[in-house]
Amino acid sequence: MSLNATLKFLGAAERVTGSCYHIRLGKRNILLDCGMTQGESQIHDWQRFRFKFRPENIDVVILSHVHIDHSGLLPLLVAKGFSGKILCTKATKTLLPVLLKDSVFLYLKDLEWQNKRLARGGKPTLKPVMSAQDVDRVVELSEGYAYEQRVNPFPELELVFSDAGHVLGSAIVQLWLKRGQAMRHVVFSGDLGNPDTVLMRDPTPIKQADVVLMEGTYGDRNHKTVEDTLHELTLALDDAHASGGNVFIPAFALGRTQEILYYLGVLYHTGRLKQRLVFLDSPMASAITEVYNKSFMSLNKDDTRIMTEHHAENLAEFLPILRVTETVEESMAINRIAQGAIIIAGSGMCNGGRIVHHLKNNLWKSQNHIVFVGFQARGTLGRRLVDGEKNIRLFGQQMVVNAQIHTLGGFSAHAGQRELLAWARQIAGQPTFYLIHGERHALEALQTALADIDIHADIPVLGDRVDL
Template sequence: MPLDASLTFYGAAEQVTGSCYLLRIGTLRVLLDCGMSQGADQIREWHKFRFPFRPKDIDAVILSHAHIDHSGLLPLLVARGFSGNIYCTEGTSLLLGVLLKDSVQLYLKDLEWQNRQRARQGKSLLDPVMAVRDVVQVLEQTQPLGYRQKFRVAEEIELEFLDAGHILGSAIVQLQLKNGKASRRLVFSGDLGNPATVLMPDPSQVVMADIVLMESTYGDRNHQPLNRTLDEFAEALDNAYAAGGNVFIPAFALGRSQEILYYLGLLYQQKRLKQKMVVLDSPMAIEITKIYSRLMDEFDPKDTQLLERYGAKDLQSFLPILRLTATAEESAALNRVSSGAIIIAGSGMCNGGRIVHHLKHNLWKAANHLIFVGFQAQGTLGRQLVDGEKRVRVFGQQMVVKAQIHTIGGFSAHAGQSELLDWASAIGGQPQFYLVHGEPKAQQALQQRMLEQGLQCQIAQKGKSITL
């Protein structure tokens, strides 16, 4: 008897962000992730966005982790009628409130600014599509589960989370689907971590699967060795110090900011850091760093042992020159610091947040250095800068780019091509792989390598459904 089930790829198909897949088994409808696509005018995107299904028809959401491109549409899903449970790990449940509240408040602030502009132009005002109360409702609907804790979402679905090693709480989603005597094992990798990076343990290995949705962000390349990456990072910091300017590091508040603090702490403890001030200029990153410090038992043991070796009890004590700037006034005051500072701020792709204000004041100064330590999606300001654009628009105004731009890929929290291949080839059974979370070039390269190794592999296409 065949399994009466299908899977539809609604997001992060032939692109990196916007993770969203609809699983249907019998009359049950479950979303795997509900994430935002990143890159365009977010106000316009929010207001024209329509779910390709009715939110009130969704029975449950299973969340791989808390990053906004995996979770960011949850408040809108709730605002438009979803009332089911949201299943995630305990770490993700702690982080969700911080990220979603920040995302919605940023949206409301930007909407207020845009409505002021519309009023001056005699245009009608835009009503908000969601509110902070929708974030509160998301949290009320969240049901946290531990790693390797099997849980029956419904009669037809048994769920188990494995550690993906990407960020705090990140998970590989394992689903045992049953309908009568028919069954299938469906696995969604979420974002698989890079074993070489710090803080998180290596991704767990899946024993067996029939269908695997696998991320492919770095499917066309491997990351350089971490020692070389750290040397490259230290050299960029040295060059900025010698030039007499400041260093600006766009970094996501969740995951990347904490890793960069660890690396800066390591350079400081090794007496390789010339700058005398490091600033974490993000209220959200500050709050998340405190959560990381509370959950250090989920770190990779080798990293907690190193902290202990230097007498540090958390990331802040590992980097004593760290300053935390929670308020907007403290952030604005950083513009008066002309040299010798390292400023970490979000967003990681420069499509919002305090980093954009810093770019407005500093991108045109040749002494400054801008260090990218993460992936930059198509359509973002970060991608324009990484691609070498000499003139960009910041807050609607054209600006010349004179700051030195560095791109350091070895810090990625995503598995590279070799790690993806190793993870995939170790899965038992004869799984059919579908590549998600990648740009076409990366996916095509990974697909070719997987086919060469005898693995069944297709590239997921947006809007397409497969029968399970």
């Protein structure tokens, strides 16, 4: 009997964001992730977005982790008629309302601002495509499971989440698709973690598979060692101290922020941190850090040992000079501090959030330093700054870039090429590999490296459909 199953690539094909893959299994419809494509105009993207399927026909969404480029379209999916189950890990279920409420709140605020501009120009205003109530509905539909727990959403499907080691709750998704005697073992890597990343465990080895969807964000390079990267961070902080300025770190609220707080704590306790104030200027990152603190016992014991040696049971205790800002007024007050501060704020790619306001006030000052600690996707302000643009437009105003820009790739929570190859090599059964979640040049480099170890991999383009 034929399995009668197909896989369609609806997002994160030849690009890093917008993770979404549609599996049709007989009459069943399964989504792997439902993420946003991150770029310059989120309002424009939201308003014009159209799903390539009927949301009401989707039976189940299986979520690898909570990052917005993997989960951000869930409120819109619900608003357009989805009412099935959303399956994820327990930690992802806990984090889901935090990230999605923030994302929808920012969308509605930006839409309000956009509508004021349209009204002043005598143009029709835009209706919101989703609401905060849609986030509540997403949470109601979500079910959280432990790692390695076997789940049967319906008779034709068996599911296991394995630890991906990327961020809290991140998972490698293992699916067993069944029809009669026919069965296929499909593995979706999600975002594979960098083993050098602190706090997270290493990605789970997968013993066997028939089909593998593997991310390749950093398929074209290996990361520097943690020691080298921490040294680079220390030098950047020292430069900022010497030039009499502040340090601004655009950081993803989930994962990267907690890692940077940990490393700043290490520098503080070893006497290498010259700045005397660290601001966490992100209510969402603050809420997520609280979840990390409550999950202390499940984090990597080798990394948390130094915290317990300094009698710290959470990241705030480990970094006593940390100040958490909640209100807009507190955030604005930071800009009155001329020097000696480190400001961590979102969004990580500078395509929204409080970091953009800090850049508006500080990007043109040569004594300031901007430290990028994560991947910057094409089309984002962060990518333009990393690529060296010297004139940008912010809030309708042209601005010169005089601040010093630092890019520290070694802090990435994604596996580098070396780790991706090692993970793929362990999978028996001669599976078919599809490389996703990476820009074309990175995926081609990974494809070549896999071929060198006798693993053939295809690079699907957006909209490709394959028979499973």
